[in-house]
Amino acid sequence: MKRILHSILSSARRAGPGIPGRAAGVLLLGLMAGCQGVAEDAATIESPQARQARREAERVLKPRETVGGGPVRIGMITGLMSGAGAKQGERDVRDGAMLAVAELGGGQLSLTIENTDGSPQQVIDAANRLSGEGVKLVAVSAEVPAGTVRDALGAKDVPVLLLRGGAAERADGSFSFASDHIDSAVEGAAYASGAGRKRLVALLPADASASERQRLDRGLADSDIRPVLTTAAPFSSDASLKDKLKDIDAVLLVNAGEGEMGALSVLRSNGYLAPNALIVGSSRWPAAVYGRPELAQSHLCLFGPENGSRMTASFRQRYERSANLEAAYGFDVIALAAGLVRTQGENAINKQNLLSPNGFLGAAAAFRFQPDGSVKRTCAIYQIAGGELNLADPAPRSF
Known part of the structure; x- marks a missing residue:
């Protein structure tokens, strides 16, 4: 607990070699997932036989699953039963x-998971059932329009969290929960700006x-970043x-395809880049480009759970x-609900509280x-070095 509080109250994020840190705001977050009052991981108190039985049960796909017995009901709609088989x-x-x-x-939540084939009709049916059971929040990982779920739920005061598509069209009362390559690119550019790189070229x-x-x-404007040029690569x-x-x-490469690489080469060959120019990318860069010499020392902003954290270990x-970003999203939906209920009561899950400017801390x-x-x-x-990613600056734990 003390370590986490110390991190939250830190006035600046640590920086990679030779790059000043990007200041982190000192805000009290509405949720501290690592500080929830659970004495032990449930898995550590199971007998080997019980653990094996639970694991086997969790591997079986069922159209509907309910876990937890608390009074506050949370719903989740997945596309796990698609005809192509279970999507990882x-x-x-x-x-x-x-x-x-x-x-x-903590005995306060129950989660009902509707595993559908991802079709609009099955999602509508699932949302109808959840609405009839008085859920307080619905998370949707099935790839369907937000309005489909919103209309099926009927109750406008039930927030919907969308776990697919950062740019998805949102209906009233729905929230994007996933962050994509554009979000990553914006945060990478903000890192460069915080490191004093103000003359940025953004290549789409x-x-x-x-x-x-x-x-x-x-996103760049909201971060007070005004690129010298924003253009689609390649350019002459x-x-x-x-x-x-x-x-x-600073050069922002949203992707690292041949067009972007050619544009970067043009910038270099014409002497447009300052000697200390910083190359920043996004989460869309494939691992195959990490070994390209022209991208050595580049920086990437990547979302995901922190390796070695309690969540990843559990x-x-x-x-x-291993836990990945998708697993962290699922975990954080429940962590968000648990934190609100724990701190503000059973009726705390609403649009007003979700819009807290202080934000939330999750996996x-x-x-x-x-x-x-x-x-x-x-x-x-x-930072890319030797064809591999090396952590240069941990994710800030506050805004």
């Missing part, structure tokens, strides 16, 4: 949520959608750009595999919801 990402979400109920539920892939461009522009070395592109000290013990670092229903999430900064 859907299972990760479901398993993360079930772990959180065991660890953080040629196939970037208008929505992605708008979100990137809005036009004479009109010569003065504009002088002394560029997940591995319970499910015998996937700190997050908070914006008034438009989008999510802002802190991330860890990694």
